[in-house]
Amino acid sequence: MYEGPVQSLIEELGRLPGIGPKSAQRLAFHVLKLPLEDVKRLARTIVDARERMSWCTRCFNLAEAELCKICLDDRRDPTVVCVVEEPRDIVAVERTREFAGRYHVLQGAISPLSGVGPEQLRVRELLARVESEAIAEVILCTNPNIEGDTTAMYLARLLNPLGIHVTRIASGLPVGGDLEYADEITLGRALVGRRDVAS
Amino acid sequence: MYEGPVQSLIEELGRLPGIGPKSAQRLAFHVLKLPLEDVKRLARTIVDARERMSWCTRCFNLAEAELCKICLDDRRDPTVVCVVEEPRDIVAVERTREFAGRYHVLQGAISPLSGVGPEQLRVRELLARVESEAIAEVILCTNPNIEGDTTAMYLARLLNPLGIHVTRIASGLPVGGDLEYADEITLGRALVGRRDVAS
Numbered sequence: 001m002y003e004g005p006v007q008s009l010i011e012e013l014g015r016l017p018g019i020g021p022k023s024a025q026r027l028a029f030h031v032l033k034l035p036l037e038d039v040k041r042l043a044r045t046i047v048d049a050r051e052r053m054s055w056c057t058r059c060f061n062l063a064e065a066e067l068c069k070i071c072l073d074d075r076r077d078p079t080v081v082c083v084v085e086e087p088r089d090i091v092a093v094e095r096t097r098e099f100a101g102r103y104h105v106l107q108g109a110i111s112p113l114s115g116v117g118p119e120q121l122r123v124r125e126l127l128a129r130v131e132s133e134a135i136a137e138v139i140l141c142t143n144p145n146i147e148g149d150t151t152a153m154y155l156a157r158l159l160n161p162l163g164i165h166v167t168r169i170a171s172g173l174p175v176g177g178d179l180e181y182a183d184e185i186t187l188g189r190a191l192v193g194r195r196d197v198a199s
Numbered sequence: 200m201y202e203g204p205v206q207s208l209i210e211e212l213g214r215l216p217g218i219g220p221k222s223a224q225r226l227a228f229h230v231l232k233l234p235l236e237d238v239k240r241l242a243r244t245i246v247d248a249r250e251r252m253s254w255c256t257r258c259f260n261l262a263e264a265e266l267c268k269i270c271l272d273d274r275r276d277p278t279v280v281c282v283v284e285e286p287r288d289i290v291a292v293e294r295t296r297e298f299a300g301r302y303h304v305l306q307g308a309i310s311p312l313s314g315v316g317p318e319q320l321r322v323r324e325l326l327a328r329v330e331s332e333a334i335a336e337v338i339l340c341t342n343p344n345i346e347g348d349t350t351a352m353y354l355a356r357l358l359n360p361l362g363i364h365v366t367r368i369a370s371g372l373p374v375g376g377d378l379e380y381a382d383e384i385t386l387g388r389a390l391v392g393r394r395d396v397a398s
Contacts, residue, residue, distance in 0.1 A: 002290065003263050009248035012241050017229050018222060022379075025287060030216050031245055032252055032261065039249040042211050043242035046230055049208035050238040053231055062231065064202050088224060091201065180221075 006032065058129070060105040060122045062087045070103060077101040079136040083126065083155065085109045085143060089179050093141060096188035101139075104129065109147035110154055118154060126155070130162050137165040139194055143179045144169075156197035167194040205231065257328070259304040259321045261286045269302060276300040278335040282325065282354065284308050284342060288378050292340060295387035300338075303328065308346035309353055317353060325354070329361050336364040338393055342378045343368075355396035366393040 002010065006028060014024035031039055055061070056068035059081075063069075070076060070090070080101030084090055090103050106121040129135065138159055142148035152168050159166045169190040179187070201209065205227060213223035230238055254260070255267035258280075262268075269275060269289070279300030283289055289302050305320040328334065337358055341347035351367050358365045368389040378386070 002286075003252065003261055003268060005244075005248040005251045005263070006261055008244050012244045016226055018225065023217060026217065027215055028248065029285070029287060031249055034249065036249055040246055043246045045204075045207050045211045046245075047239055047242045049204040049227065050230055050233065050235055052204045053202065062202055062205055064204070069202060086228070087201075088228060 055105075055107075059103045060107055060125065061090055061103055075100070079134055080139065081126075081129065081133075081135050081137070082139045082141045084141045085148065085151070085179075089141065089143075092179055092182060092187060093191070095184045096191055097184075098188045098191040099139075101137075104138075106142070106151065109142055109151040111147045111150075121151070123155065123158070127158060127162075130159065130164060135164055137167060139191070140166065140168045140197065141179070141191075143177075145176055145178070148179075152197065160197070166197050168197045169194050254304075254306075258302045259306055259324065260289055260302055274299070278333055279338065280325075280328065280332075280334050280336070281338045281340045283340050283378075284347065284350070285379075288340065288342075291378055291381060291386060292390070294383045295390055296383075297387040297390040298338075300336075303337075305341070305350065308341055308350045310346045310349075320350070322354065322357070326357065326361075329358065329363060334363055336366060338390070339365065339367045339396065340378070340390075342376075344375050344377070347378075351396065359396070365396050367396045368393050 009028045009031065010021070010024045013019055013027050014021055019027065031042075052064055053062050056063035056071055057066050058071045059068060061068040061070060065072070077100050081104050082093060082099055082101055083104045083106060084093065085106050085108060087105055090105070093099050104122065104126050106123065106126075108116050108121050110116060110118060110121070130138065138155075140152040140155055142151045156166050156168070170192070182190075208227045208230065209220070209223045212218055212226050213220055218226065230241075251263055252261050255262035255270055256265050257270045258267060260267040260269060264271070276299050280303050281292060281298055281300055282303045282305060283292065284305050284307060286304055289304070292298050292302075303321065303325050305322065305325075307315050307320050309315060309317060309320070329337065337354075339351040339354055341350045355365050355367070369391070381389075
């Protein structure tokens with residue numbers, strides 16, 4: 001419908017999650033009206049972020065180097081590991097200031113409907129860490145919804161026999177909700193009130 | 200909160216219209232998980248569209264060359280000019296297949312609340328076209344809302360003394376609505392039923 005480059009731009013933007021055809025069109029026209037230097041900076045920032053970021057080889061958080069900032073921080077307690085689904089969940093937990101240990105990012109949750117099983121997640125790597133690092137406690141901090149609870153139960157069954165303390169964040173978060181949207185106080189209380197998981 | 204490049208990306212995306220902080224974060228994580236070649240293509244498409252597109256020097260539609268595709272098309276009737284607010288409105292009118300003339304894009308509408316007056320719009324250029332081209336009719340096809348109606352009335356007052364036929368698209372579009380969202384049949388009827396504007 002539009003001239004080539006505009007049509008391509010609308011189609012590219014429409015491929016992004018949550019951007020429908022009308023939003024893509026509005027974004028495209030916004031871009032066309034921006035000063036060229038702003039557009040170039042936007043494009044550079046996109047490529048730059050993708051090129052410079054990779055996954056921490058220990059905890060699979062986002063990292064600029066081989067290890068992420070948290071794994072590189074000596075002041076963090078290496079004996080407690082908080083298991084989350086995504087890097088953004090680390091930001092949510094950090095905001096509570098209730099946790100000073102390390103993390104392990106599963107990069108998803110078990111979801112049979114979406115075809116995601118334990119083998120698609122960083123479960124093997126978590127077990128290897130428990131074997132090789134001096135970990136005393138694993139806090140299962142997956143989302144309090146069906147996928148997150150399933151993942152937590154699954155991990156508890158694997159981790160409990162290894163003789164470490166396995167805990168799950170306390171309820172207090174609304175069930176069916178999303179960890180990313182919890183306020184700091186609720187999420188902080190949930191961390192403080194964590195309880196053992198029977199396998 | 201995030202490592203530098205990710206934080207920059209979230210901030211850049213958050214500057215786009217309709218993208219709040221949470222959407223920006225979700226888009227950023229989506230980008231970080233895309234293959235690098237897809238990310239580079241996205242960035243290239245953004246810059247490419249902005250670099251290759253400019254405004255038609257006659258009608259101020261988007262154009263890859265000095266004139267837009269419609270102005271370059273000999274089969275279009277040069278005696279009828281449809282005045283719209285934005286290039287996307289041309290796409291809406293074209294979809295009706297009821298119009299075979301040329302366009303004039305105002306690049307906005309009169310809006311005292313947003314500080315947009317006639318001098319910020321391509322009004323002077325429209326008057327110059329009426330002086331120099333053999334234009335018999337100007338169809339005022341601005342949005343059927345306060346800003347669009349105000350703009351149409353303003354233009355009618357300027358154009359009527361020049362001895363050309365000045366029309367306004369018929370009502371039929373829901374008042375207070377947006378031309379961009381009209382269905383083809385409604386907008387087509389509105390075009391066919393256009394009426395004179397008394398100044």
